[in-house]
Amino acid sequence: MKNIIITIDGPAGSGKGEIAKYLSNKWSLRHLDSGIIYRRIAHKLLKNGVSFDDKPNILRILKKEKNLSFRKNKILRKEKISVWASRIAIHKYVRDYVNKFQREFVYKNLRNTGFVIDGRDIGSVVFKEADLKLYIEVNEVNRAKRRYKQLIDAGEKSIYPKILEEIKLRDIKDKCRKNSPLIVPNGAVKIDNNGELKKALSKINRLVTKLS
Numbered sequence: 001m002k003n004i005i006i007t008i009d010g011p012a013g014s015g016k017g018e019i020a021k022y023l024s025n026k027w028s029l030r031h032l033d034s035g036i037i038y039r040r041i042a043h044k045l046l047k048n049g050v051s052f053d054d055k056p057n058i059l060r061i062l063k064k065e066k067n068l069s070f071r072k073n074k075i076l077r078k079e080k081i082s083v084w085a086s087r088i089a090i091h092k093y094v095r096d097y098v099n100k101f102q103r104e105f106v107y108k109n110l111r112n113t114g115f116v117i118d119g120r121d122i123g124s125v126v127f128k129e130a131d132l133k134l135y136i137e138v139n140e141v142n143r144a145k146r147r148y149k150q151l152i153d154a155g156e157k158s159i160y161p162k163i164l165e166e167i168k169l170r171d172i173k174d175k176c177r178k179n180s181p182l183i184v185p186n187g188a189v190k191i192d193n194n195g196e197l198k199k200a201l202s203k204i205n206r207l208v209t210k211l212s
């Protein structure tokens with residue numbers, strides 16, 4: 001599918017990434033995971049010993065970075081990176097940088113491919129003009145259980161109550177931040193992903209069919 005933008009927003013651990021990957025394969029769309037960009041920046045700051053609120057040094061690092069990759073990397077999924085990514089994501093100057101980067105990337109390539117992009121502000125701020133906006137809903141206990149399993153499967157040590165606590169904290173950070181808080185975007189279709197993924201996917205496929 002060419003020339004199509006589908007956005008997927010939702011809280012941490014709601015399955016946005018899995019849904020985006022599925023749609024990418026099913027409908028031949030390019031998948032962009034916007035969280036990867038925040039994670040890459042967080043990783044760079046940690047590597048360079050720059051604090052998450054050291055504006056001059058963060059800006060210096062961002063200025064040097066012309067081509068951040070959307071490629072996935074196991075290191076970027078580490079819990080420490082998750083926490084730092086949500087810490088830097090509160091800054092307007094970081095969000096402006098990431099949003100501009102994403103828009104330029106998508107509009108440079110939209111003639112050759114369509115996109116499915118997932119994140120926390122994709123339909124509400126970054127691509128308000130998207131052809132289809134989805135908002136994925138899953139309660140925090142189900143999300144914490146899934147996240148715990150992901151970490152264990154990835155070979156990380158993990159304690160379930162700690163994961164639940166971190167999910168709650170990240171929700172507060174994402175929903176209460178001043179800049180681009182996580183909200184249901186205007187015109188978005190809410191998708192309940194508490195139950196069987198198959199059910200959520202068939203609802204989404206019906207919506208995508210209407211676009212083509």
Ligand code: C5P
Nearest residue numbers: 034035036038085086089119120121170
């Ligand atoms: O989606 P993921 O968990 O990889 O994102 C890491 C962090 O980056 C999130 O907790 C969130 O704070 C931030 N983020 C964001 N806006 C996006 C994508 C991610 O604020 N569009």
